[in-house]
Amino acid sequence: HDVSRGRGEYADVLRSLPHRALVVGIDSDVLYPLELQAEVASHMPNARLHTIRSPHGHDAFLIEIEDLNTVVANFLKGEDVVGEGSDDLYQRKGSVESLAHRVWELERQLAAALEVADAERATATGLREQLQSVGGESGAEM
Known part of the structure; x- marks a missing residue:
């Protein structure tokens, strides 16, 4: 809201x-x-x-x-x-918490990497389309 x-x-x-x-x-x-x-x-x-x-x-x-x-x-x-x-409750979680935090960090890194990959894929698709249009105009086959 x-x-x-x-x-x-x-x-x-x-x-x-x-x-x-x-x-x-x-x-x-x-x-x-x-x-x-x-x-x-x-x-x-x-x-x-x-x-x-x-x-x-x-x-x-x-x-x-x-x-x-x-x-x-x-x-x-x-x-x-x-x-x-409660710190007591948190401490009981011990290594589970640190592992979960690491997983969270890795998920953030993966999400960022996927965004970069998507952007690069879009760029590659655009370049491929440009090459195909240039190739189509000159009669060259790709």
Whole structure:
């Protein structure tokens, strides 16, 4: 949902919200990166940012339900929830977290490489079409 649609500039609209707000970000989420959650919270005068540390990316909001329930319940009770999730829980994940982070990094690198490959493929297709049109005009066969 775009809270600024029809209301003005994004940051100005967020700054005008007087309500208490809880913004929860997941440190491994690539669909809604933590940086974007931090940006939202930074513009809202009464927002609290809480980070869930998880190797599960965007799905962490489904998997880390215990942490999420705790932070939401504490927020609703008026308790301060700024900070990060349970270090104990995160440490239990141990090498799984580091492996998941490495997989995430490799996925990012693969996505970037695929973008480059797509661009190069498009360039090659364009060059092939140009060569064929030049070849077709001169009668040369390719």
